Amino acid sequence: MNSCILDIRDLEISFFTQAGEIKAVNNISLQLKDGEVLGIVGESGSGKSVASYSIMGLIAEPGKIVNGNIRFNNHTIETMGKKELQKIRGKEVSIVFQDPNTSLNPLLSIGSQLIEVIIRHTNKTKKEAKERAVELLGLVGMNEVDKRLKQYPYEFSGGMLQRVMIAIALACEPKLLIADEATTALDATIQAQILELLLQIKKKNSMSIIMITHDFSVIANICEKVAVMYAGRIIEYGKTEDILYNPKHQYTMGLLKATPNINSHIHEKLVPIKGSPVDLLNPPLGCPFAPRCEKCMKICLRSMPKNKVISDDHYTACWLLEKKLWS
Amino acid sequence: MRSLIKHIVKRFAYSLFTIFLIATITFFLMNLVPGGPFLSEKNLSPQITEVMNDKYGLNEPVIIQYKNYMIKLAQGDLGVSIINKGRDINDIIYEKFLISAKVGFITIVLAITIGIAMGVVAAISKGKLVDRLLTIFSTLGMAVPNFVIATALLIIFGVKLRILPTYGLSSSAHFILPVLTLAFYPMAYIARLLRTTMLDVLDQDYIRTARSKGLSEFQVLVKHGLRNAITPIITYLGPMIAYILTGSFVVEKIFSIPGLGGEFIGSINGRDYPMIMGTTIFLATIMVSMNFIVDILYKVIDPRIELN
Numbered sequence A: 001m002n003s004c005i006l007d008i009r010d011l012e013i014s015f016f017t018q019a020g021e022i023k024a025v026n027n028i029s030l031q032l033k034d035g036e037v038l039g040i041v042g043e044s045g046s047g048k049s050v051a052s053y054s055i056m057g058l059i060a061e062p063g064k065i066v067n068g069n070i071r072f073n074n075h076t077i078e079t080m081g082k083k084e085l086q087k088i089r090g091k092e093v094s095i096v097f098q099d100p101n102t103s104l105n106p107l108l109s110i111g112s113q114l115i116e117v118i119i120r121h122t123n124k125t126k127k128e129a130k131e132r133a134v135e136l137l138g139l140v141g142m143n144e145v146d147k148r149l150k151q152y153p154y155e156f157s158g159g160m161l162q163r164v165m166i167a168i169a170l171a172c173e174p175k176l177l178i179a180d181e182a183t184t185a186l187d188a189t190i191q192a193q194i195l196e197l198l199l200q201i202k203k204k205n206s207m208s209i210i211m212i213t214h215d216f217s218v219i220a221n222i223c224e225k226v227a228v229m230y231a232g233r234i235i236e237y238g239k240t241e242d243i244l245y246n247p248k249h250q251y252t253m254g255l256l257k258a259t260p261n262i263n264s265h266i267h268e269k270l271v272p273i274k275g276s277p278v279d280l281l282n283p284p285l286g287c288p289f290a291p292r293c294e295k296c297m298k299i300c301l302r303s304m305p306k307n308k309v310i311s312d313d314h315y316t317a318c319w320l321l322e323k324k325l326w327s
Numbered sequence B: 001m002r003s004l005i006k007h008i009v010k011r012f013a014y015s016l017f018t019i020f021l022i023a024t025i026t027f028f029l030m031n032l033v034p035g036g037p038f039l040s041e042k043n044l045s046p047q048i049t050e051v052m053n054d055k056y057g058l059n060e061p062v063i064i065q066y067k068n069y070m071i072k073l074a075q076g077d078l079g080v081s082i083i084n085k086g087r088d089i090n091d092i093i094y095e096k097f098l099i100s101a102k103v104g105f106i107t108i109v110l111a112i113t114i115g116i117a118m119g120v121v122a123a124i125s126k127g128k129l130v131d132r133l134l135t136i137f138s139t140l141g142m143a144v145p146n147f148v149i150a151t152a153l154l155i156i157f158g159v160k161l162r163i164l165p166t167y168g169l170s171s172s173a174h175f176i177l178p179v180l181t182l183a184f185y186p187m188a189y190i191a192r193l194l195r196t197t198m199l200d201v202l203d204q205d206y207i208r209t210a211r212s213k214g215l216s217e218f219q220v221l222v223k224h225g226l227r228n229a230i231t232p233i234i235t236y237l238g239p240m241i242a243y244i245l246t247g248s249f250v251v252e253k254i255f256s257i258p259g260l261g262g263e264f265i266g267s268i269n270g271r272d273y274p275m276i277m278g279t280t281i282f283l284a285t286i287m288v289s290m291n292f293i294v295d296i297l298y299k300v301i302d303p304r305i306e307l308n
């Protein structure tokens, strides 16, 4: 029943720049079931966007999938040609990009940017596509939709553009929606409405969602699973409650301490994680978090910890959890 | 929409004023230049010179001459040529401009279409062999003066291969060499500008968005890419089109085309004041009109441009 819509195995993505090879995604594996909502968290530069773009075959020069495979909805993404990818992009999988202000074409009206994706993937006439566009803008909570369709991106606020992007992504009822910080520019009320809308559509179409976010309240609200990324790796993965209340990796714990506690009434002091992110040009031999980890041991510097299963659907890569070490 | 009309009216008035200024400046500059149509080489007797000067109003005070000229100009009358046996300057310019503009128009269409195609191809094959070849071509096209290109084409196709005519404009084949000569520079220029703007545009986030929607490569490159890449170069197209339409003296001389460019130089050599004035004002008007059109076009294409 719960079949996999997405199955990523041993994925490695590098950017070959003049300075050298940047290992943006380093050996990640990930499964996503039909209708499942996965959150991806991790600090800036940890590879969240790059990993998710690869699902659409959107890694551009100088980036390259160095290893691994991506199976999405019975397609093998990494070997698909341009033409085949065009058929699924925007239709079976769509994405809401991170920066709404630069992600829409400044010279085309909102309407034409919304209608073109509908025309491309359905048999609708221009008129029917326009009706659908009106409906979609209504869904994401926009007023005076007819007028809005004729307007240009510069006439919209960041939050409005983000909603337009969401409407575009939802236009052809995708099997998988990738939302890359798709609610950051929205105020709290609108954000709650949009999340509610996504959950409704997910239920109706059994759409899966990947939510990339820095916001643990979004995670707590709609995600079933969470992947924590650090230096291009998934260092911890689990059910939302496991990650939020029973984190096992030192980095996840640090990340949670650095965020306002959403459920407790106790106002804990926020503790930012000390140190700076890993240099992806020269990734360390051992645990990438070692230079910043308070519990760092000798072995952490020497070799990379393996994934350790803690319970069903919960695993992490940290030497502290290797029983062998203690016994 | 209303602000656009207001803007058009404003720009139009501004354009008229520019032409007025140019006419005024040319008029007074002309009167500062020593010599006159009836002096120099022609060895006319002083009496005849006097009679002629009288006839063409050259003995009046400058300010009166200026007034008379401007009144006529306002009615669209550029006066009569002194050298061309009293022919109407309007007629001469009309006849010559038609010839230059015919060659110029074909040149512009060729330069814009091929220039754009070259720029796009270079941008999407950045760093590859095609791109390098196109870069070499456009560098040459911009660096080599057109009389060199004209001579080279003339020798190859006209003298050595003997497959193309080189003199006059009596058949459509006659247009090929002058058009090619004239097209080189603008074609290279457009290709180079467009390569730069296109590369910049292709790096933008909205291109990635277009791809993420599953649009065809053509839609991505033309609808989303080219449109944005062309806008910044429209500004350059105005003066370029005006320049080409009005004819190049050098090219007209080499291919014996009786166009406006040659006529202009002829009138300068002959000190034909009214003709020089008339041609200058005409050229200025073409230039100002092109800028006017480009300015409006720019506003229509790019909705972000503020109209105040």
Ligand SMILES: Nc1ncnc2c1ncn2[C@@H]1O[C@H](COP(=O)(O)OP(=O)(O)OP(=O)(O)O)[C@@H](O)[C@H]1O
Binding pocket: A015, A017, A022, A024, A042, A043, A044, A045, A046, A047, A048, A049, A050, A051, A061, A062, A063, A098, A280
């Ligand atoms: N075009 C590129 N060229 C070179 N390096 C790149 C390119 N795109 C991404 N990277 C590198 O890949 C790494 C991961 O980037 P990514 O955008 O996935 O981070 P992220 O987790 O989404 O961060 P953020 O939270 O800031 O969006 C970064 O170190 C970045 O420098």
Ligand code: SF4
Binding pocket: A249, A250, A251, A287, A288, A289, A290, A291, A293, A294, A295, A296, A297, A300, A305, A317, A318, A319, A320
């Ligand atoms: S492996 Fe070592 S350095 Fe890495 S998080 Fe665990 S304890 Fe810290």
Ligand SMILES: [Mg+2]
Binding pocket: A048, A049, A050, A098, A180
């Ligand atoms: Mg990102």
